[in-house]
Amino acid sequence: xxxxxxxxxxxxxxxxxxxxALNISFEAGQIWGLLGRNGIGKTTLLHxxxxxxxxxxxxxxxxxxxxxxxxxxxxxxxxxxQLQHTEDPFPSxxxxxxxxxxxxxxxxxxxxxxxxxxxxxxxLAIVEMSELADRAVNNLSGxxxxxxxxxxxxxxxxxxxxxxxxxSHLDLNYQIKLLQYLTDYAKSNNHLLIMSLHDINLAARFxxxxxxxxxxxxxxxxxxxxxLNQQNLTHTFKHPIHEITDGDKKYYLPS
Amino acid sequence: MHKAVPLFxxxxxLSVASxxxxxxxxxxxxxxxxxxxxxxxxxxNIARTIIWELRIPRAHIAFVTGGLLSLAGLLMQVLxxxxxxxxxxxxxxxxxxxxxxxxxxxxxxxxxxxAGAFAGALLSILLVFGLSHKNGDWNPSRLLLTGVVIAAGxxxxxxxxxxxxxxxPLRGMLFWLxxxxxxxxxxxxxxxxxxxGLIMTMMxxxxxxxxxxxxxxAVALGVSVKxxxxxxxxxxxxxxxxxxxxxxxxxxxxxxxxxxLRLIIGSDHRLLIPASVLLGGSxxxxxxxxxxxxxxxxxxxxxxxTAFIGVPFFLYLLNKNFDxxxxx
Numbered sequence: 001x002x003x004x005x006x007x008x009x010x011x012x013x014x015x016x017x018x019x020x021a022l023n024i025s026f027e028a029g030q031i032w033g034l035l036g037r038n039g040i041g042k043t044t045l046l047h048x049x050x051x052x053x054x055x056x057x058x059x060x061x062x063x064x065x066x067x068x069x070x071x072x073x074x075x076x077x078x079x080x081x082q083l084q085h086t087e088d089p090f091p092s093x094x095x096x097x098x099x100x101x102x103x104x105x106x107x108x109x110x111x112x113x114x115x116x117x118x119x120x121x122x123x124l125a126i127v128e129m130s131e132l133a134d135r136a137v138n139n140l141s142g143x144x145x146x147x148x149x150x151x152x153x154x155x156x157x158x159x160x161x162x163x164x165x166x167x168s169h170l171d172l173n174y175q176i177k178l179l180q181y182l183t184d185y186a187k188s189n190n191h192l193l194i195m196s197l198h199d200i201n202l203a204a205r206f207x208x209x210x211x212x213x214x215x216x217x218x219x220x221x222x223x224x225x226x227x228l229n230q231q232n233l234t235h236t237f238k239h240p241i242h243e244i245t246d247g248d249k250k251y252y253l254p255s
Numbered sequence: 256m257h258k259a260v261p262l263f264x265x266x267x268x269l270s271v272a273s274x275x276x277x278x279x280x281x282x283x284x285x286x287x288x289x290x291x292x293x294x295x296x297x298x299x300n301i302a303r304t305i306i307w308e309l310r311i312p313r314a315h316i317a318f319v320t321g322g323l324l325s326l327a328g329l330l331m332q333v334l335x336x337x338x339x340x341x342x343x344x345x346x347x348x349x350x351x352x353x354x355x356x357x358x359x360x361x362x363x364x365x366x367x368x369x370a371g372a373f374a375g376a377l378l379s380i381l382l383v384f385g386l387s388h389k390n391g392d393w394n395p396s397r398l399l400l401t402g403v404v405i406a407a408g409x410x411x412x413x414x415x416x417x418x419x420x421x422x423x424p425l426r427g428m429l430f431w432l433x434x435x436x437x438x439x440x441x442x443x444x445x446x447x448x449x450x451x452g453l454i455m456t457m458m459x460x461x462x463x464x465x466x467x468x469x470x471x472x473a474v475a476l477g478v479s480v481k482x483x484x485x486x487x488x489x490x491x492x493x494x495x496x497x498x499x500x501x502x503x504x505x506x507x508x509x510x511x512x513x514x515x516l517r518l519i520i521g522s523d524h525r526l527l528i529p530a531s532v533l534l535g536g537s538x539x540x541x542x543x544x545x546x547x548x549x550x551x552x553x554x555x556x557x558x559x560x561t562a563f564i565g566v567p568f569f570l571y572l573l574n575k576n577f578d579x580x581x582x583x
Contacts (some may be wrong), residue, residue: 052474076477087337087469092522100465104477107414108458156476 003028003192004049004079004160008058010217011022011041011048016043020217022057026160031183033207033224034196041212042196043084047163049194050079052209062160076104080158084165088137094148095133098123099117102156113153123154126181127174142169161186163195167202175199179206187217200241200252217219228252259526266533270318272539277314277544278306282551291534299385299450316436317447317543318536321508322449323498325535328509329527330491331458333463334484335395342509343532345402349409350379351499355431356416359424368431369442369500376496379405383467385490393484394470434505436543451492453532459483460524467522505558507565508535532565538542538564 005025011018017043026032034042047053051067060067062078080101088097090219101123104117124130127147132140137148146169153161161182168177183206197203203210203224210227212220214236220227233241233252234244240255278290285293285302292298293306335344343349354375358368360528387393406545417428433569456463466473470480482502498505513527514534518528544561549555 014367047471050475052471071477072474072479073477076475083469083471083475085469086472087336088467089338090467090522092464092468092519094523096464096523097468098466098478103461103465106461108461177422 001253002026003063006058008062009060010057011044012215013044016095017217017219019219022219024211024221026194028190029187030192030209031186031207031211032194032211033203034194034211037205037237039137040215042213043164046081046164046194046196049077050081050162062151078152078158079141079162082153082157082163082164082166086149091136091138094135095120095139097148098104098151098155099138101152104156112244119157120155127178138232143171146172148169159191161193165196165198166233167197167199175202200233204250204252262530265528269537270533274314277540278310278550281310282543299500303461307404314540317540319324319445319449320436320498320502320505321539322532322536323445323494324505324509325531326452326456326528327491327494327498329513329531330487332469332513334487334491335399336467338514342491342498343504345494346406346409347376347379347492347495347501348504349406349413350373351496352432352504353409356428358558359428360416360420372500373496376499379409380492395479406422412470431503433556434503437500437554442497442501443503444475448493448497452490453528455490456528458527463524464522492496500558505539505561507561508539511565511569512538514574516571570579
């Protein structure tokens with residue numbers, strides 16, 4: 001079942017074409033990896049998919065409804081995005097920040113109830129931040145902040161997870177642990193997960209499908225097993241990449 | 256929720272205490288009995304006249320103005336996502352002052368000064384809104400820069416008026432610029448504006464929590480950012496305008512009250528909004544009581560007192576909080 005699909009999607013910023021007549025159907029239970037060089041438009045594409053930007057042509061459909069016709073709150077109940085940057089000019093605790101993930105479900109006069117708090121606490125436990133719940137967000141390290149924003153997304157509990165470089169600032173342990181958790185969670189709940197990654201080997205390990213942006217609006221999309229090869233990667237990254245085989249596993253290294 | 260209960264009890268007690276103090280001190284000191292009987296018994300005496308005709312109207316103006324300013328400051332800080340923002344940062348009070356001062360220079364009094372102040376505030380709001388909104392780009396830094404530049408322009412006009420005015424109205428003008436509560440006819444609309452503003456901001460309080468985490472994050476969590484920003488701007492401007500027409504530009508309250516409360520209870524606007532109104536109202540009322548009594552019979556502009564109290568108290572809080580966890 002197609003959760004999210006694009007129909008003739010064109011995105012360009014200034015005179016840079018990010019995608020041209022892109023038709024992709026993102027289906028429930030799939031894990032998509034978004035690969036491409038710096039500035040190729042991975043973030044822009046992710047933002048467009050959840051309607052954070054509206055400067056595109058073509059259509060984006062969420063559960064077969066045009067995303068432009070849906071209310072912001074409805075979209076936020078279905079699609080959650082973990083952004084590369086968040087701001088915190090005013091002191092706020094880790095717990096309060098994570099609890100903002102419940103916003104799409106609560107009406108204006110309502111307060112978060114016990115259930116919402118439990119969800120936030122559970123998310124904090126998943127990212128192993130329970131002990132820092134009362135700390136101020138602005139006192140955290142980069143990796144801890146990253147885990148707070150993942151916990152906020154888990155608390156938001158959408159059907160579609162968009163992750164913009166979820167691994168940035170994370171140490172090796174959390175990179176594997178959190179990607180494993182999120183991808184397992186998405187698969188077992190029949191959710192959809194789309195993430196931009198810079199690590200080809202993590203993409204190979206966790207993604208069922210890949211979308212490679214290769215520049216000038218061109219892209220390569222398909223099942224990981226079909227599109228992940230030396231030639232496509234070299235074309236995508238404009239740098240020779242070698243495939244190393246170890247038993248039935250394949251690894252990719254820049255030459 | 257329960258962690259805020261002690262704070263609200265103390266703020267309510269502080270508000271009541273500030274009114275009692277304002278009722279009792281002055282050229283004639285009244286004791287608790289006299290205040291009680293003046294308030295609740297229909298006995299005609301001098302105490303009753305003093306309370307009902309002098310001290311209640313003045314306390315009313317001070318408390319409402321303080322509440323308006325603190326709430327406006329809180330909203331401006333979220334709107335501009337800048338902890339240094341205060342109600343006057345976008346030039347509303349300067350615009351107001353230009354017109355009020357012009358009225359004074361022309362020898363007009365009373366109602367005309369308020370009307371001028373209101374017209375100036377309105378003009379300033381429309382100018383900033385129109386100029387910063389021009390190409391549909393409505394971001395905090397553009398708004399802030401537009402406001403600051405317009406405020407600077409008004410500032411030049413204020414200096415022009417001050418330097419060309421005869422000596423006679425000059426004192427009144429300076430008091431206006433420093434923030435002064437010396438009339439005793441409250442603007443009835445301002446209490447209404449404060450209550451309406453309080454209700455409206457409470458409705459968007461949780462959205463403000465999310466907006467302060469950045470526009471993209473807010474949109475991603477289902478907040479319609481642009482309409483929210485426009486309503487924030489209009490609300491904050493309106494609250495400021497009504498504060499300014501009552502008391503000129505009283506400094507500091509709108510900057511430090513939201514800050515103090517953030518240091519004490521964190522960043523949940525559902526608590527910050529009502530707490531700001533109570534604390535801002537009480538602080539300005541206490542300051543005004545000091546301003547009219549400390550070198551009586553001469554009266555000081557209340558803005559002088561708010562700065563004298565505000566600066567050290569704020570520095571104390573800031574230092575105290577650097578030592579430990581800034582949130583709880």
